Amino acid sequence: MAPNCTPKTNRFMLTIQFDRRADRPDAAGRCPIHLRAYFDGLRLRVATREKCLATDWNADKGKFKKPFPGLTEANEYLETLAERMQARYRQLRSAGMAVTIEALKAALAPPVEAPKVEEPAPIFLTDLYADYQAALKARGNLVQSMVSVATTFTHLNRFEKVLKRRLLLGDYDLALHDQFLAYLRGTRKLGQNTVCKTVKHVKAFLRYVREDRRLPVAVEAREMKIRWAEVEKVYLSAAELSLLEKALLPSSLVATRDAFLFCCYTGLRHSDLTELSQANVQTWDGSRILRLTQTKTRTAVSIYLTPPAAALLDKYDGTRAHLLPATSNQVMNRNLKRIGQLAGLRDLVEVVTIEEGKVVKRQQPKHELVSMHTARHTFAVLSLMRGLPVAVLQKVLGHAKIQTTMLYAKVVEDFQHQEMRRIWEGNATPVPAADSNPVCVIEAAVA
Missing domain, CATH: 1.10.150 (DNA polymerase; domain 1)
Known part of the structure; x- marks a missing residue:
């Protein structure tokens, strides 16, 4: 059949042909390839966007021929266009819908790409x-x-x-x-x-x-279950505190020793010591007290200044903006270990740690365990041993829960039991408190 002749078609049949529009060559002599469709007495012509020379086109078969570059892919493309239009024609007929030129043209339109949904940015x-x-x-x-x-x-x-x-x-x-x-x-x-x-x-x-x-x-x-390990708090006995008070030290360590002793007498944390000013000192019944808001808990506390504590304030009165000399916690902790060594805190204590799920016990000189927070523990334990009620100690330390303060009461209770056993079951000769070495654990205390 000649390419430009209209074929006879059945009323309910779609006929598709491809031809080369020789009347529309480009500068290189290539002419566009069109798809022609005949159906229901109608005719449709659609450009395929392909072009070729006359020598590359088989007019009888309506497809490309050698030496057209990409011959196989180009002919497969034409077949795909025909199949898509045939499929659309059958679909419309099966659905009982009118077959229109626009509907068949739409079948050849490039598929509309779905809008790209941006993936959410990764949350690191x-x-x-x-x-x-x-x-x-x-x-x-x-x-x-x-x-x-x-x-x-x-x-x-x-x-x-x-x-x-x-x-x-x-x-x-x-x-x-x-x-x-x-x-x-x-x-x-x-x-x-x-x-x-x-x-x-x-x-x-x-x-x-x-x-x-x-x-x-x-x-x-x-x-995320995990258990806190029960820890014994490192503290100094009254005898050990006395050794520290009387120790002969280099002048470079005296200020650290005095600051540590002041915390032993008042129970202050290092963070509160560094912020003390004259505004925190008030009078009460002829004596002096400290009133302050704790840095860690923002709890207001009132602490009576015993004579040793007051004497330390007098020693540094007017020499600095803050009441007592204090450097960083790390520097003071390092100095305290040397101070404890010079003061004779050399008794070995059992240090218990948990490493890789195993309980490990070591012997360690007590001076290596002393830190600024040891002063707070020392104040709490010695206050209870002197008979200070737990409820009063709770207020002085600024604990929100009395259970926290009761940890110190347990230490005193253990000491009392040891003393009773020593007196009733062993030699009744008094043993200096400095000789008692409670088991210590190297862990940050809760208080």
């Missing part, structure tokens, strides 16, 4: 933790309380480096949490209670993510 665990830190700061959390929050952030960053990948929020499930705990204990060599404190911050972070940011988390706080 440490990025979200940084947001959490910023939120805590904005909500007025104290700098001191933010230190351990920042330490947990450091642990998470280092954990990612061990894994050699950045963690997504959804990655942190119970299995990965267990890996994190193993890293803290095994690689970082952290003690049980330090690990517990880290887990406490991770739990608080995940609560913030779920409740404040409304993001799904892969592990619930209740699933």
Whole structure:
């Protein structure tokens, strides 16, 4: 059949042909290839976007021929166009719908690409933790309380480096949490209670993510179970405190010793000692007292200044903006170990730690265990031994819960039991309190 002749078609049949429009050559002599369709007495012509020379076209068969480049792919493309139009024609007929030129043209239109749905940006665990830190700061959390929050952030960053990948929020499930705990204990060599404190911050972070940011988390706080280890608090006996008071020290260590003794007499934390000013000193019944708001808990406390404490204030009166000399906690802790050694705190004590799930016991000189917080423990234990009621001690220390103060009462109770057993079951010869060496554990105390 000649290419330009209209074929005879059945009323309900679609006939498709391809021809080359020789009347529309381009500058290179290539003419466009068109699809012609005949159906229901109608005729349709559609450009295929293909072009070729006369030598590349088989007019009888209506397809490309050699030497047309890409011959096979080009002919397959024409067949695909014909099949798509035939399929659309049958679809309309089967549905009882009118077959129109526009409907058949639409079958050859390039498929409309579905709009690209942008994938949500990945939520990295440490990025979200940084947001959490910023939120805590904005909500007025104290700098001191933010230190351990920042330490947990450091642990998470280092954990990612061990894994050699950045963690997504959804990655942190119970299995990965267990890996994190193993890293803290095994690689970082952290003690049980330090690990517990880290887990406490991770739990608080995940609560913030779920409740404040409304993001799904892969592990619930209740699933992250961990136990705090019971710790015995390091404190000085009355005899050991006396040794410290009388020790001959280099002038460079005297100020640290005096600051430590003042905390032993008042129960102050290092953070409160560094902020003391003359405004905190008031008179009461002819004596002096301290009134202050604790830095850590924001609890208002009132502390009676005993004669030794008052004497230390007088020693440094007018010499500085703050009442007593104090440097950083780390420097003072380092100095205290040397001071304790010079004062003769050399008695060995049993140090109990938990390493890789095992209880490890070591003998260690007591002076190596002394820190600024030892002063607070010393004040609490010696006050109870002198008969200060637990409820009064709770107010002085600023504890919100009396259970925290009762930890000191247990130490005194154990001491009383030991003394009764010594007197009734052993030699009744008095033993100096400095000789009693309670078991100590190197862990941060709760109080």
